[in-house]
Amino acid sequence: MSAILVVDDSATVRDAVAAFLRQNNLTVITANDGREGLQQLQRYANIKLVICDVNMPHMDGLTMAEKSRSELRCNVPIIMLTTESCPKMKERGKAAGVKGWIVKPFNGPGIIGAIHKLLAA
Template sequence: MAHVLVVDDSSTMRDVVGRYLSKHGFEVVLACDGRDGLAQLRADPAIRLVVSDVNMPNMDGLTMAEKIRTEMGNQDVRIVMLTTEANAELRARGKAIGVTGWIVKPFNGDLVLGPFKKFCGL
């Protein structure tokens, strides 16, 4: 099954999202901020989906997404922002970077998995 990286500075959100994805058969890797997320992604090339918060200490989710696309040159991984931010400017920045989806919290697992399942052929 596909590997999913969940990046959020809230341990509660990491647990909720991680448990949901695990329950649906995904291998889940957790990270506490964008820097940790990049390290996890570099360590596990099997990761196919990143679900990330935007606002985090050390490195925010959009900066992490930008580094995934530019510094790592990874165009294949799907990146979904799961955030409280509904700001159109932030969404536009995300789209320009290569963010695949934008979901405003609260977490809804079907919104995260729906398009990803199609991508994976599930």
């Protein structure tokens, strides 16, 4: 079964996103930061989508996206869920293959259609 990786250093946000996805019958794997996110991408071949924060300790989300492409050769779609709206950060994300940029707070009902679309691709 396809899984979604939720990466956020805030347990509150991570748990809320994961709970919403599970309520919509989706399988969820979580990580506390970008470093753990990369480990989860290596560990679980069934991850088909990543929802990731940008600002995290140990490894930020943009670095994780870049490393997932360059080091892991992973082409899983990534959506950034962040408080950041800086155009330079968005450009960096786009260059790393980020498919979407959602400004917090998380609005599950507003993006569930896009999530299903990315999982089906």
